[in-house]
Amino acid sequence: MRSPTKSPLSLTGLDRRALQAELEAHASGELTTYAPALRSCVDVLVVGGGSAALCAAIAARQCGASVHVIEAAPSILRGENARHARNFRIAHQQPTTFVPGKYGEEAFIGDILHVTRGTADRELTEILVRESAETTDWLVENGIHLERRDHRCQNVSNRTAFLLGGGKAMMNALYAAAIRLGATVWHGSPVIELDLSQTEYCVSFVSRGGVVRHVASKTIAICAGGNPANIEWLREELGDAANGLVIRGTPYALGDLLVRLLACGMRSIGEPSHCHMVPFDARGPKFDGGVVTRVTAIPHGIVVDRNGLRIADEGEDIGKMHFSKWGVRISRCPDQIAYLILDLDGYMKTAPSVFRPIQADDVGDLPTSCNSILQFSTVPSIASTQPSSHRPTRSQWSEPPSDCCHRSRVARTH
Ligand SMILES: Cc1cc2nc3c(=O)[nH]c(=O)nc-3n(C[C@H](O)[C@H](O)[C@H](O)COP(=O)(O)OP(=O)(O)OC[C@H]3O[C@@H](n4cnc5c(N)ncnc54)[C@H](O)[C@@H]3O)c2cc1C
Numbered sequence: 001m002r003s004p005t006k007s008p009l010s011l012t013g014l015d016r017r018a019l020q021a022e023l024e025a026h027a028s029g030e031l032t033t034y035a036p037a038l039r040s041c042v043d044v045l046v047v048g049g050g051s052a053a054l055c056a057a058i059a060a061r062q063c064g065a066s067v068h069v070i071e072a073a074p075s076i077l078r079g080e081n082a083r084h085a086r087n088f089r090i091a092h093q094q095p096t097t098f099v100p101g102k103y104g105e106e107a108f109i110g111d112i113l114h115v116t117r118g119t120a121d122r123e124l125t126e127i128l129v130r131e132s133a134e135t136t137d138w139l140v141e142n143g144i145h146l147e148r149r150d151h152r153c154q155n156v157s158n159r160t161a162f163l164l165g166g167g168k169a170m171m172n173a174l175y176a177a178a179i180r181l182g183a184t185v186w187h188g189s190p191v192i193e194l195d196l197s198q199t200e201y202c203v204s205f206v207s208r209g210g211v212v213r214h215v216a217s218k219t220i221a222i223c224a225g226g227n228p229a230n231i232e233w234l235r236e237e238l239g240d241a242a243n244g245l246v247i248r249g250t251p252y253a254l255g256d257l258l259v260r261l262l263a264c265g266m267r268s269i270g271e272p273s274h275c276h277m278v279p280f281d282a283r284g285p286k287f288d289g290g291v292v293t294r295v296t297a298i299p300h301g302i303v304v305d306r307n308g309l310r311i312a313d314e315g316e317d318i319g320k321m322h323f324s325k326w327g328v329r330i331s332r333c334p335d336q337i338a339y340l341i342l343d344l345d346g347y348m349k350t351a352p353s354v355f356r357p358i359q360a361d362d363v364g365d366l367p368t369s370c371n372s373i374l375q376f377s378t379v380p381s382i383a384s385t386q387p388s389s390h391r392p393t394r395s396q397w398s399e400p401p402s403d404c405c406h407r408s409r410v411a412r413t414h
Contacts, residue, residue: 042066045203045217046183047191047257049073051082051167053223054174058142060221061181068215069183070205072190072224073252077288079171080225081249084290086167087160090132098136098146101158105129108159115324119271136161143173189213191224194260227255228275229287237273244336246280248294251287277327282337283355292354298326300346305333 044060046053049071060067073080090098091105108129112120136146145164152162163170179185186207193204201220207213227233229251234242262268284293299318303311303326311329316322330338342350347357 041200041216042068042184043217043219044068045070045201045215045220046223047194047203047220048080048223048225049078049185049187050080050223050225051085051171051174052225053221054171054178056221056223057178057183058174058181060219061178061183065219067178067183068217069178069185070189070191070203070215071185071187073187073250075187077250077252078175078187079168080252082167082171084167084249084288085163085170086291087157087162088132088135089159090135090161091129092133095149096136097148098161099158100149100156103159108132111159115276115321116271116274119274121269124269139170142177144170145173191257194222194257194264196220196261196264222257222261224257225250225253225255227253227258229253230255238331241331241336245277245331246282246284246289247287248278248280248284248289248291249287276324277331278323279326279330279338279340281353281355294323295340295353296323297342297346297350298322298340300349301340301342303330303338303340305338306335311338 043065044057044067046057046060046067046069049069053069053071057067057069071078077083089103089108089111091103091108092099093102093104095101109125112125112129140146147162147164149156175185186205189205189207191203191205192212193202195202195204200216200218202214202216203220204212204214228249229247230253231242231245233255234245238245279295279298280289281293281295299315299322301314303314305311311333312326317325330336342357
């Protein structure tokens with residue numbers, strides 16, 4: 001974990017320059033026309049413009065407070081990581097308009113503790129789960145459209161409600177609600193200073209045209225996300241493996257304000273070295289690829305690293321949780337690269353992908369089209385390169401794949 005005593009300025013200075021260059025490229029029109037001149041003092045300052053920020057802004061306006069939202073990303077990217085979201089979990093005891101079946105609070109808490117290997121903060125987890133039951137009503141009241149369970153065309157889940165139009169539609173609706181209620185929104189305006197030491201909080205940010213502005217408030221909600229896009233910081237926790245990761249979310253989640261909060265003595269909760277890593281197609285963009293390049297077919301094939309060695313039992317877990325297990329495994333492979341090899345049968349079972357797999361009529365021909373796999377020429381030789389004592393078992397789909405190769409890579413989310 002980054003030490004709270006470290007100066008945040010060196011990191012922030014570096015990242016801010018790159019960020020500023022990008023912001024200038026988007027500068028025209030970034031300050032939305034509905035934003036009036038910045039007042040020197042407001043009731044509630046909301047830093048960040050993702051889903052947490054917009055919920056805070058709407059709630060504060062509904063209580064009658066004057067609200068400013070200050071967001072680093074340009075308006076075309078508004079919504080940040082929530083732009084990529086599709087669904088969210090809610091606890092419920094019986095079917096509702098949006099979710100079938102039942103998903104009790106204990107089951108929800110159990111799932112969180114399972115994926116975090118017991119390190120999740122119990123109190124926060126319980127609040128999250130308890131309050132989740134109200135989420136759909138609140139979203140609908142504020143103009144967000146959810147998929148009715150009887151209209152659902154996606155895979156049915158007892159645990160989650162689906163956003164109609166996805167996360168982008170949700171964020172557009174949240175922004176529309178906040179603005180309709182009278183919140184002022186500053187896009188493309190990274191906060192560069194936080195002064196939390198006085199009775200009033202003071203925030204400095206760079207608005208359109210490079211103008212630095214200051215605004216004070218009695219209440220502040222800092223919803224500026226975590227550090228998943230900060231490769232330098234990730235390297236501190238993951239070593240060189242951080243270099244090979246693909247970040248499927250926003251490049252603006254640098255964690256610079258998190259560093260400042262920690263430096264101000266804010267308490268850290270949770271396990272900072274844990275994160276959600278899932279396999280992604282290595283041909284996708286370095287940032288913001290979203291969910292469309294996710295590799296979903298691992299249980300239908302075999303996975304080898306750059307040296308042609310199998311990594312683990314591909315059929316061990318075919319549930320939704322297998323993604324995060326494989327993300328961690330591939331992050332430990334050389335260059336964070338692994339190859340999923342599918343035969344035609346396995347390929348036919350996979351969901352369509354943005355990138356077409358690299359194909360060959362025979363697995364022996366794969367090295368000619370995928371020149372990184374040079375260590376083997378036939379599938380049996382994949383196994384023979386590996387000492388039998390280290391050969392993972394294979395609980396399902398034990399037929400050797402024959403004719404289709406798909407290269408995959410790991411991504412890190414939050
Ligand atoms: C690809 C992907 C898919 C996902 N799918 C789902 C899903 O289906 N369901 C689900 O529940 N969750 C999903 N998540 C997780 C979910 O998107 C996040 O948990 C959620 O968006 C976090 O919201 P947030 O507002 O806390 O943070 P963020 O969305 O990270 O927002 C933080 C905001 O702070 C801004 N900011 C940062 N620094 C500054 C600064 N110095 N000054 C001003 N602003 C700053 C950023 O620009 C950003 O707008 C997904 C995440 C990703 C990446």
